[in-house]
Amino acid sequence: MTAYSGVAGLGDAKDITVKGLEVVKHCRRVYLEAYTSVLTVGKEALEEFYGRELILADRETVEQEADNILKDADLCDVAFLVVGDPFGATTHSDLVLRAVKLGIPYRVIHNASIMNAVGCCGLQLYNFGETVSVVFWTDTWKPESFFDKIQKNKQNGMHTLCLLDIKVKEQSLENLMKGKKIYESPRYMSVNQAAEQLLAIVQNRRLQGEEPEVTENTLCVGLARVGAVDQKIASGTLQQMSTVELGGPLHSMIIAGNMHPLEIDMLKLFAMDESSSEDNECQRNT
């Protein structure tokens, strides 16, 4: 009689917790949320490992048909799988609130999220300031507000985790206006793209006579597929981030603030400079 939420883990099928797997096996219906993050393995791999069918829940399903997800959840158990921790996104709070309103008990099963897994690069979690989202710029919309948050964190000595934009099942403006449900190919922002947008903002600020705190030489960390076997981490300057090769999605980037000696030692393991590439290989090959 319980709606469960968030049990999937970050990397692959086996990153689900034992408790989460039990829930998945016994629930009547199991939804897989598929738009705020992406699991490096596909739905089929999960279905095979879990030994049961999953219902893909895209943004439309969750935001417009939330009551369908909760249908009969007072009579049977329903699970809602989220990649990472269930409360990374507000839409999942909404689902909890609906369940409570309908008198349906719910339970949360936690798992690693990018918000804590980024600690694997060696930067201490409690030294992070506000997390920011870097969105894809368009020809007409180039917001810079995340840059000010990054600068504020840096002024306070804090690191900033930048979550990079995901566009899944988005409609073009043309198709949206015509009411055509034709969707664009999914796009995941790379560390390169995020770095380029940041570098463009640095230039803009200089043109406006500012001396930005964050520059080409600011120390950053690029992370790809954290938790997966082919995870990659690279530390270097913002300039270097614009050309680093990290492979497929999902990517995240950190703008470093003040550094503890132990944090510096850890970042050296992932340094893009020649001098530390040996250590870097050691980590990559594990």
Place this chain on the structure above:
Amino acid sequence: MTAYSGVAGLGDAKDITVKGLEVVKHCRRVYLEAYTSVLTVGKEALEEFYGRELILADRETVEQEADNILKDADLCDVAFLVVGDPFGATTHSDLVLRAVKLGIPYRVIHNASIMNAVGCCGLQLYNFGETVSVVFWTDTWKPESFFDKIQKNKQNGMHTLCLLDIKVKEQSLENLMKGKKIYESPRYMSVNQAAEQLLAIVQNRRLQGEEPEVTENTLCVGLARVGAVDQKIASGTLQQMSTVELGGPLHSMIIAGNMHPLEIDMLKLFAMDESSSEDNECQRNT
């Protein structure tokens, strides 16, 4: 040939990931880190569920005998279990650095940490500023620096996660001076104690002519045993936090910053005021 790190989860034995459990089962030696956090079940329950013996690693073992933990890890697999995510504490980065120095490949298996699991109260993770640690005051040592960080976060509109002090296997000053390895009983700071210390600082600041941003009426959230079946969450003022009954350890507290409407709705589920107690029961009974 790999030293693994951090696979245990937050609540009970079944919060380990499937991947983590496989690692635990096949490793030659498995250490359980037992001083930066506490699992609500004991070592014995873990051993029974994992089907193997665990070696308890207290602060002494990890900080003074780290090389013993890594002994022969180039020849066999060794696992080091951390409650929560492995990189919450700097000591675990130290272990990674030692492994790399010795040429021992390592691998991290992530799991939920209090740093992301606090999202279960409904406050959005990306609206948190710097995390602070609230330490036990002594007669002669009453640091207030965490209060300034909380105020800074609040001024920036951000929530603050307060990690509450843990004293495990600590020696009294007397025994330390005498070189006697006699340890005090473990102590875990409760939300009540943390709130009382914060209230005392508020008073101090007023005596110094300040008008603190954080006061008796500031909205807070108390959390106990997050991820366990008997988890408790209560939202109310800082004053209310000094008397709220949350039961056994571990406790954490959040000082709320600016609130999104959805965050307000979520916190109402856990409100200490009469008006919302019904909803609160609904959550507690799941």
